[in-house]
Amino acid sequence: MVIKDNLPKVLIVGINAWREDGTAHTLMDIFRCWNPDKLALVYSRADMPDTTVCNHYFQISETQVMRSVLRPWIRVGKEVQRQPVGTPADVEAEHERYARAHKKASPWMPLAREMVWKLGHWKTKALKTFVKNFDPDILFIPIYPVVYMGWIQKYIINLTGKPTVCYLADDNYSYDSCKGILQYIHRYWLRRQVGPIARKSNQMFVIVDKEKEDTDRCFGTDSVILTKSIDFIGKTYEHHTPDISLKFVYTGSLLIGRDKTLALLADAINQINSGGERVELYVYSQTEPSDDILRRINNGASHFCGRIGRDEVLKVQKEADVVVFAEALEGKDANVAKLSFSTKITDYLSSGKCILAIGREYIAPIDYFNRYDAAIIAHSENEIHEAVIKLINNPELVDSYGEKAFNTAKRNHERDLLNKRFVTTMLKAIE
Structure with missing residues (x-):
């Protein structure tokens, strides 16, 4: 050394x-x-x-x-x-x-x-x-x-x-x-x-x-x-059995089309909850969305919670059942992240939480999640709805994909x- x-x-x-x-x-x-x-x-x-x-x-x-x-x-x-x-x-x-x-x-x-x-x-x-x-x-x-x-x-x-x-x-x-x-x-x-x-x-x-x-x-x-x-000394994966209502958490920027993607997720969650609350979404960001997007994200079982500090970010991630990674799905905004790899990805992986990753298949973060089978992935509005339903109906996936994410982080980071x-x-x- x-x-x-x-x-x-x-x-x-x-x-x-x-x-x-x-x-x-x-x-x-x-x-x-x-x-x-x-x-x-x-x-x-x-x-x-x-x-x-x-x-x-x-x-x-x-x-x-x-x-x-x-x-x-x-x-x-x-x-x-x-x-x-x-x-x-x-x-x-x-x-x-x-x-x-x-x-x-x-x-x-x-x-x-x-x-x-x-x-x-x-x-x-x-x-x-x-x-x-x-x-x-x-x-x-x-x-x-x-x-x-x-x-x-x-x-x-x-x-x-x-x-x-x-x-x-x-x-x-x-x-x-x-x-x-x-x-x-x-x-x-x-x-x-x-x-x-x-x-x-x-x-x-x-x-x-x-x-x-x-x-x-x-x-x-x-x-x-x-x-x-990531320092993995003394860290092991902690198995997690979710409650009846799944708690989804997003922490990060809402720029370059991510706000629209989170609005689609909020719409899907509120539609699924029409027969009774089964999922909640909490969005933490220093980026304030436009008024029309804010109305969709801050609606029903979806909540826009504003800006929080680093320590609080780690706390809300730890309390989540599913952490959300979101990129734009439409137009040129979808290309902005084609070669990026946010530090949020590393944090999500090492937290041992199940990841719902939303984005086009050709961008680098989604390619990475797919390559290591480290997340539940949705490429479109319809697939967002299907992914949420899949997690509700198969809660054991929350634990298995949390473990896959943790092992991926340990292997690569x-x-x-x-x-x-x-x-x-x-x-x-x-x-």
Whole structure:
């Protein structure tokens, strides 16, 4: 086993602050095997970090960048420390702004946001000093579906001249999910950033087999699969016999068509319950759905419960009979997740809960569930109804598919296995 003190210094350039109570855990969980003194994170949200995984942070708040467009003399970017308690007013304001933007989903919003960053004054002496003082041995570059992050990453890559590794966890390159000319324009702009960064990187990490095939074909790489890892020491599968009324739980985003899929599930459950309550659905999300979708999700035996913290997420998952994984079933939205693998999947699998997975057969998460027979799968509205009925009539499936999910997680996501793969690949990229 590699000693943490012997590991190189890594600078990560990403969007989210690392917080134990947050919803974005992928990168933070990957780097839990590292020495926190040898990690630094440059990020672009107003949130303050709160984790011991990393000890060095530089924040380029998007709110500050917006203000700097009209007031170029204001200070943009600063080194920050952990903030375990409290939520500043500017963080709440940013959360509300994102929530409103997602709810309205204007096709102009992504391009307007990129222009703010294009005109904003974020290339500051403070950022340059932070990067130079940390003096990383290698850069870890996640690929995001936003152009401005590519600008920040390119700037830091050129500033350091150090080796880079990329991490691609979604389809942030192809045109498959684009709807309308504005999205095609934005994706073209994005590809001009992603392509050069990916091709010049020393190594590429991806999150699932289907994505490896696609990425290696696009960029000529030999990518390495890396997902969130799970510590199984002392963990065994706990058999579970459901009550008469099955409790379904969904935790996660309702963006890119997932809200419509959850509404279909809610409709099916309420229809099935017309002869007496046999199923309940609880949806927990920081994304507030549109009014018409909300009326369907928050109806009868289906409940929209809003945003909850990380600890509460694990608690409600543990209390569920069935956890729901949902992707869009219609149009271009169905393509957004074709190469993704949410950390929620790993959490669901390792929880040992029966999984109801809803999505098109060609997307990577559904392919994964099908490949390992790790979930009850529904590909359409009719199959959602059939899957719920199947679980009601065969409650023993709740236990058997919970065990299959647990064994799949143990086989593919065991912590020591993935940590060794990650560290070995990072060291090789520096050589």
